[in-house]
Amino acid sequence: MREWVELHLGHRISESRLADFEKRVLLASAEAGFEEPSEFIASLIRGGENNEAIGYMALYLTIGETYFFRDAMSYSVLKASILPEVLKRKKPGERLSIWSAGCSSGEEPYSIAMTAMTVLSDFRSEAGPIEARILATDVNKQSLKVARSGIYRRWSFRDIPAFIKEKYFTIREDETYALKDEVKSRVDFAMLNLAEDGYPSIVNGTDNLDIIFCRNVLIYFSPEQVTNTLLKFHKCLRPGGWLFLAPSEIPHPAPKFFHVQNLNGAIVLQKVEEIDIKEKAPIKIVHSNYSYFGSTREDMRLSIDNLIESPPAMPESREPPIEIDFENLQSKLTEFYDQGRYSTIIDALPQISTSMEDSDSSETMGLIARSFANLGNLEAAIDWCDRLIAQDTINARWYYLKATIHHEMGDDEAALRSLTQSIFLDESYVIAYFVLGNLHRQRGEKVKSSKCFSQVARLLQERTGTDIVQDSDGLTVGQLKSIVSSLGGDSQI
Ligand SMILES: C[S@@+](CC[C@H](N)C(=O)[O-])C[C@H]1O[C@@H](n2cnc3c(N)ncnc32)[C@H](O)[C@@H]1O
Structure with a gap:
């Protein structure tokens, strides 16, 4: 099964992840609606055109978590440096083509679309108006279904400023957000397995691209698969085209066919032409909180407020925050919860969120989810459960x-x-x-x-x-x- 996953999905499961892998197969099997894991495995192996099982497997092997403007630095670099450079070189009639590979439920390609629309609205070129097309693919059909619907829950926004929501979304009765057509219509979704040979191809629009985003996907791949995928991305790009990885994904050793750059903390690879690609040293994607040249991302944090043109600032009215002693956060919250003071917990959320450490925040998140549920805000409760599961799978x-x-x-x-x-x-x-x-x-x-x-x-x-x-x-x-x-x-x- 492990070999099968590496061959067909590109994911490498190390010895130390074997027990975890077994559990993930069971989870994927249940999510796909199989009562017996053996039937799920049989369906995976049978494969075929409409094989949905492989998508469920991919979802449970990666942390499917994604949200709008995740890693704001990438979008900032896209807006300020890459798009102006790409657009400047456009000839009349040429369009801007961007691919989001491993797009999950669509937050990434839609964030790209919003950024491109902002840049294009200011851009004047001799080539005349330029049309932007965004292709977004994933191996998971369920995620693509959500993406196509363009309907999101609050959790997909995390700390996105309210004006972005107001500009591009309409709020629905059930408190979900529907993306407006002006953004939705710019993105085409399709199923594509990056471990297969379907790209570059004129048929599915993966050729002649200006920019590729492939973030938080390659980190799961075997070095051989990373190398193959990077080589194929190289072929998909126009001369001088750009590939965005996640800021913590460092290709090592640096591929010779891309020029790896750290632009303000975003890892961006630019296509190098005329290179002899015979020599194929396997490239790993190394996970690091340090950027390529050694400085931390922390000092380079950038506000997402200026990614999309914002309306003039309005003074905010806020309730004074409740004082919470962070030394004993969990026991204090449990006490509130046991006393039925659910609103106190929710009101303190802004303070709680900033003090939550990834490693020990699960219990706290569980209490938040339960508090929302007890207050009848079930949508928010589900959002917090999803966040919990993404962290503590x-x-x-x-x-x-x-x-x-x-x-x-x-x-x-x-x-x-x-x-x-x-x-x-x-x-x-x-x-x-x-x-x-x-x-x-x-x-x-x-x-x-x-x-x-x-x-x-x-x-x-x-x-x-x-x-x-x-x-x-x-x-x-x-x-x-x-x-x-x-x-x-x-x-x-
Ligand atoms: C963590 S999400 C990344 C979403 C988005 N790119 C981001 O960074 O927020 C990883 C996605 O990669 C997809 N994926 C995993 N293996 C894949 C493969 N072999 N081909 C295509 N997509 C794959 C998963 O289905 C999942 O939706």
């Missing part, structure tokens, strides 16, 4: 939390998927089996529900009655035992 508890919110929203199919993922990740997670059993019961699926209740009974068999069941909001083992036995859960099955 193989923790069964977050899938369970997401399932409970989906259920609350009336989306039982999604709840079932998340619960299946939760128990794949932790076969001893009692509460997930219990809720799954209830869900099957409500749907009249008797065999499935009693299987779940029996599993709960089995897991509780050896435990003391007064113990509290994890994540059950105070239910004791004794109480749960008698509930499942009344529902037909038999530990002897």
Whole structure:
């Protein structure tokens, strides 16, 4: 399976990631709607034109996280340096062509489109008006479906200034944001697996390009696949064309056929012509928070406010922030949560967000998600669950939390998927089996529900009655035992 993934998707799974890999296969299988992982694997291997399984696999091998204007520095460099340089060289009738490769749910290509539209609106050229086309591809069909819809939840924006949302989106009744047609119509989406040979090609529009964005994808590839992909990108580009990687993705050793540049912290590769590419030293993408020439990105942080032309600043009215002692952040938030002070937690979000460290913020995010759910803002609760899962992918508890919110929203199919993922990740997670059993019961699926209740009974068999069941909001083992036995859960099955 590991070899298959490397051959067909380009991803290298190291020995140390094997246990994690197994779990990700199970998660992808559940998300793709397979009850048996073996059927999912068979479908992967069968392949074929409409093979959706490979997309699910890709999604679970990468952290599918993306958001508008992610790594603002890249867009700043695109706006201030690269686009003006590219546009200057355009001849009459030529258009601007950009490819976002591994575009996930579309936030990246749409951010490129917005940036290009801003630059083009000011650009005067002897070549006359220039049209911009953006091609966006991914191997995951579900992500492409979201991308084509142009509808996003709040979390896709992170800390994007409100005026960008107001300029390019309309807010809908369910508090999601719909991208306006003027941006949507500039981007064409298509499925493309970067590990295959479908590019460059005039047929799918991957030839003669000015700029390619391929960020947070190559980092997962084997060195051989990175080298091949970079060589193919080289062929896709026009003379002097540009390739953007993520700021933390450093190609090593530096490819000879690209000139690697650090433009204010953004890693940009410019096509080098007339180079003998016979010599193919495998190139790795090295993950580093240090830019190519050794300086940190921290000091080069740039505001995204000036990427899109902003309206005149309006004075902001803000509630005074609540004082929180960050030394004991988690215990203080738990205390608030236990007291039912959900709004206090949400009001303190701006302070909490700045103090969250990636490594230990999962519990805090869990409390935020639960607080939103308790306040009835289920959209926001789901957004926080997605963020949690992106950060702590193989923790069964977050899938369970997401399932409970989906259920609350009336989306039982999604709840079932998340619960299946939760128990794949932790076969001893009692509460997930219990809720799954209830869900099957409500749907009249008797065999499935009693299987779940029996599993709960089995897991509780050896435990003391007064113990509290994890994540059950105070239910004791004794109480749960008698509930499942009344529902037909038999530990002897
Ligand atoms: C982390 S997302 C990157 C999204 C966006 N480029 C960004 O930086 O925000 C990685 C994406 O790469 C896609 N991907 C992974 N392997 C791929 C492959 N072999 N061909 C095409 N896309 C792939 C995944 O489906 C996922 O949508």
